[in-house]
Amino acid sequence: MTSLDSDKRLPAPGAQQAAAPAAGWGRTLGSSARAAVLVLLLCGVAYPLATTGVAQALLPHAANGSLVLRDGQIVGSALIGQQFDSARYFHGRPSATTAPDPKQEGASIAAPYNAGLSGASNQGVSSQGLADSVAERVAQYRSTNGLAADAAVPVDAVTASASGLDPHISVANAQLQLPRVARERQLPPAQVQQLLDQATQQRTGYLLGEPRVNVLALNMALDALPTRSQP
Amino acid sequence: MYMLQDLVFVGLTLACFVGLLGFVRALVRI
Amino acid sequence: MGLVWIEYAAFVAVLVLLTIPMGWWLARCFTSAHDSRLERWTYAAMGVDPQERMGWQRYGAVLVLSNGLLMLLGYLLLRLQGSLPLNPLQNAAQTPDLAFNTAASFITNTNWQAYAGENSLSNATQMVVITGLMFAGSAAGLAAAAGFVRGLARAGSRDIGNYWVDFVRMLWRVLLPLSLLLALVYVWQGVPQTLGTEVLAHTIDGGRTQQLLMGPVASLESIKHLGTNGGGFFGMNAAHPFENPTPLTNMLHILAMLLIPAGMTYALGAMLLKRRQGWVFFGASLVIFLGFLALVWTGEQNGSSLLARAGADQQWSATQSGGNMEGKELRFGITDTALFVTATTAATTGSVNAMHDSLTPLGSITPLALMMLNCVFGGDGVGLINLLQYAILTVFLAGMMIGRTPEFLGKKIEVREIKLVMLSVLAHPACILGWTALAMLWPGAADSLNNRGPHGFSEILYAYASATANNGSAFAGLNANTPFFNTTVGLAMLMGRYLTLLPLLAVAGSMASKASVPAGAGTFPTATPLFTGLLVFVVLVVGGLTFLPALALGPVVEHLQMLAGQLYP
Numbered sequence: 073m074t075s076l077d078s079d080k081r082l083p084a085p086g087a088q089q090a091a092a093p094a095a096g097w098g099r100t101l102g103s104s105a106r107a108a109v110l111v112l113l114l115c116g117v118a119y120p121l122a123t124t125g126v127a128q129a130l131l132p133h134a135a136n137g138s139l140v141l142r143d144g145q146i147v148g149s150a151l152i153g154q155q156f157d158s159a160r161y162f163h164g165r166p167s168a169t170t171a172p173d174p175k176q177e178g179a180s181i182a183a184p185y186n187a188g189l190s191g192a193s194n195q196g197v198s199s200q201g202l203a204d205s206v207a208e209r210v211a212q213y214r215s216t217n218g219l220a221a222d223a224a225v226p227v228d229a230v231t232a233s234a235s236g237l238d239p240h241i242s243v244a245n246a247q248l249q250l251p252r253v254a255r256e257r258q259l260p261p262a263q264v265q266q267l268l269d270q271a272t273q274q275r276t277g278y279l280l281g282e283p284r285v286n287v288l289a290l291n292m293a294l295d296a297l298p299t300r301s302q303p
Numbered sequence: 304m305y306m307l308q309d310l311v312f313v314g315l316t317l318a319c320f321v322g323l324l325g326f327v328r329a330l331v332r333i
Numbered sequence: 334m335g336l337v338w339i340e341y342a343a344f345v346a347v348l349v350l351l352t353i354p355m356g357w358w359l360a361r362c363f364t365s366a367h368d369s370r371l372e373r374w375t376y377a378a379m380g381v382d383p384q385e386r387m388g389w390q391r392y393g394a395v396l397v398l399s400n401g402l403l404m405l406l407g408y409l410l411l412r413l414q415g416s417l418p419l420n421p422l423q424n425a426a427q428t429p430d431l432a433f434n435t436a437a438s439f440i441t442n443t444n445w446q447a448y449a450g451e452n453s454l455s456n457a458t459q460m461v462v463i464t465g466l467m468f469a470g471s472a473a474g475l476a477a478a479a480g481f482v483r484g485l486a487r488a489g490s491r492d493i494g495n496y497w498v499d500f501v502r503m504l505w506r507v508l509l510p511l512s513l514l515l516a517l518v519y520v521w522q523g524v525p526q527t528l529g530t531e532v533l534a535h536t537i538d539g540g541r542t543q544q545l546l547m548g549p550v551a552s553l554e555s556i557k558h559l560g561t562n563g564g565g566f567f568g569m570n571a572a573h574p575f576e577n578p579t580p581l582t583n584m585l586h587i588l589a590m591l592l593i594p595a596g597m598t599y600a601l602g603a604m605l606l607k608r609r610q611g612w613v614f615f616g617a618s619l620v621i622f623l624g625f626l627a628l629v630w631t632g633e634q635n636g637s638s639l640l641a642r643a644g645a646d647q648q649w650s651a652t653q654s655g656g657n658m659e660g661k662e663l664r665f666g667i668t669d670t671a672l673f674v675t676a677t678t679a680a681t682t683g684s685v686n687a688m689h690d691s692l693t694p695l696g697s698i699t700p701l702a703l704m705m706l707n708c709v710f711g712g713d714g715v716g717l718i719n720l721l722q723y724a725i726l727t728v729f730l731a732g733m734m735i736g737r738t739p740e741f742l743g744k745k746i747e748v749r750e751i752k753l754v755m756l757s758v759l760a761h762p763a764c765i766l767g768w769t770a771l772a773m774l775w776p777g778a779a780d781s782l783n784n785r786g787p788h789g790f791s792e793i794l795y796a797y798a799s800a801t802a803n804n805g806s807a808f809a810g811l812n813a814n815t816p817f818f819n820t821t822v823g824l825a826m827l828m829g830r831y832l833t834l835l836p837l838l839a840v841a842g843s844m845a846s847k848a849s850v851p852a853g854a855g856t857f858p859t860a861t862p863l864f865t866g867l868l869v870f871v872v873l874v875v876g877g878l879t880f881l882p883a884l885a886l887g888p889v890v891e892h893l894q895m896l897a898g899q900l901y902p
Contacts, residue, residue, distance in 0.1 A: 112465040198786055233572070234660045284663050
């Protein structure tokens with residue numbers, strides 16, 4: 073049977089294999105050992121170092137974490153979410169990240185948007201703990217944003233993200249927070265809406281992903297507005 | 304302290320791979 | 334909503350288009366008579382003879398030996414991490430049971446991680462051990478597939494190639510160049526690539542300090558998906574914005590995962606000079622893939638009644654994706670997450686862009702089932718081998734039904750081949766179900782569960798399915814970093830990889846030595862839609878019969894209880 077596999081060095085099928093006998097076990101062991109070291113050096117040292125060199129030379133901002141600066145200080149990364157609690161800011165999604173408890177060895181405490189240890193709740197749809205958390209978040213969202221007691225709350229506002237560092241919220245979520253932020257900052261809602269539209273990213277290529285709002289970018293744009301009355 | 308555990312796991316690894324070599328040999332007979 | 338179908342259709346079209354050149358290139362690598370100067374230098378450095386012709390036994394033994402030494406070297410480096418350079422956060426060495434588990438995991442192309450990379454591994458370890466072993470595990474699987482295909486292609490021959498040549502060629506001609514290129518594309522989209530470890534930021538609300546961890550992420554990320562590895566730099570894997578910042582990187586990850594497995598189906602056709610046969614295998618995988626994609630998308634978009642009762646709005650609209658967003662990232666929503674979940678478990682990669690532990694019960698059947706089937710495109714190299722094993726089984730069953738000696742690709746399938754195929758087919762579920770049963774009985778193992786009730790059972794079932802299928806994803810609520818789980822999961826990974834691979838190498842050797850039988854009037858054609866359908870049927874029935882009871886105890890019960898409103902603390 074002919075095939076693409078026509079290695080010309082192969083003896084014809086059926087002919088005696090006159091090649092040298094296979095290397096003994098000692099030799100094979102030695103080759104395997106050298107191969108192991110070589111592979112780790114080539115793929116584990118040379119390749120990542122080469123990639124780093126090229127990346128740092130060509131795309132330093134992206135290669136170093138897409139850091140965001142304000143007044144010369146690093147305030148975060150464009151890709152990583154951070155915690156916002158004040159009523160003057162748009163709030164991000166709930167985050168289930170934790171940090172080691174400083175008071176008790178081995179235990180952990182809630183530490184939202186802890187970029188030193190990404191995490192999620194990993195709770196399933198039959199989890200009482202999840203049901204309680206969501207109900208609590210729904211109540212809190214309604215009261216913080218002045219919604220009716222039975223208003224539907226966008227699901228992303230009351231569920232924790234997978235990484236705990238999600239930098240985005242849905243447009244629906246942002247829309248519901250807009251009246252509160254405008255009121256706290258004494259800005260006309262139309263102006264805040266304009267900033268919101270600017271901070272909204274649409275689907276990539278009209279197909280991929282979801283429309284989303286980067287919370288850090290939006291809040292920084294709000295802070296950058298010249299205001300008549302500063303608190 | 305970890306010495307014993309290291310011995311156990313290195314031994315387990317060696318046992319697995321030597322076992323697999325034996326498995327290859329056994330497959331010849333099937 | 335129509336956008337979803339357009340996106341999925343576009344994805345299939347792009348996949349088909351990429352499969353052809355990738356498959357052509359893979360076939361060239363496996364059959365070309367020419368060694369480049371770099372490769373000849375590599376053979377000399379290793380001290381191997383590229384001219385050596387290996388029978389299946391020697392091929393398998395060299396594979397086992399070289400993998401074993403790589404695993405030991407990985408173990409050593411993980412245990413010595415505390416004393417090695419480039420460790421600014423002073424990460425301690427992994428414990429022996431964890432190091433055993435991690436080393437086994439990465440050499441078997443599983444990449445199961447019972448640790449969170451960003452705060453327990455130094456950049457040096459992430460590069461040398463993790464990234465390095467990713468290449469090795471992947472190249473080993475591809476080399477095995479090359480040997481297997483040659484076994485089918487050759488007649489009257491005792492040799493199925495040279496393991497070292499296949500291995501080295503995969504590194505130099507496929508994995509290294511593509512990984513480098515893809516890594517740079519990832520950096521362009523925002524994936525970090527630096528030798529630095531941390532940057533401290535001061536948040537704008539409250540002036541808190543945010544410790545941003547990073548490192549040589551892009552170089553790991555590219556081989557992670559191209560090599561169907563799946564281990565993440567960060568604990569939350571491709572859900573972490575630094576590993577998967579944009580919907581474009583998400584789609585690239587998906588395509589990268591499927592590129593080589595899909596390409597291998599085409600390469601098979603090219604090497605056998607039977608292109609249609611390759612497309613049959615591509616088509617069979619695609620059909621099953623799309624079926625399970627529909628299942629997980631539907632499950633997640635419909636959301637959970639728990640969330641609805643608590644007051645969340647899961648309705649799809651122009652301003653929100655809706656659906657079950659617990660454990661998901663907003664930039665991916667439901668649609669891109671569902672595709673990723675399907676791709677990563679089909680291609681036994683195991684990276685995750687959402688927490689599988691938070692998937693709805695019906696949605697969670699998709700990743701579980703795809704790992705249990707383990708042949709829907711499958712991992713680099715081994716996916717094709719697994720699918721071919723089912724093809725042999727299909728031909729055998731068809732032959733038995735009409736009372737003729739089964740033939741596959743011109744070779745008679747005889748008792749020895751069927752015994753070996755059955756050994757491999759049975760090793761997979763025996764490993765999954767056996768270890769699951771043990772863990773359910775083992776005192777103390779239940780303390781590792783994050784969810785009670787049927788979902789807890791699913792966490793354990795998922796762990797061993799993932800390990801045996803060499804997938805590596807997890808229902809991550811399970812605390813698997815205990816001596817019991819580290820050891821048993823480690824053993825499951827080794828068993829799943831080698832106990833299925835080695836019998837099939839023996840089949841390859843057996844087929845290579847047979848004479849070729851010309852196709853006659855009674856030959857069952859295997860390059861037809863009928864055979865594709867039969868193959869899909871055999872895969873689903875064999876997989877279904879084996880695993881349905883376990884699935885019933887886990888996700889199915891959970892779904893029924895969700896509908897009844899039953900909750901567990």
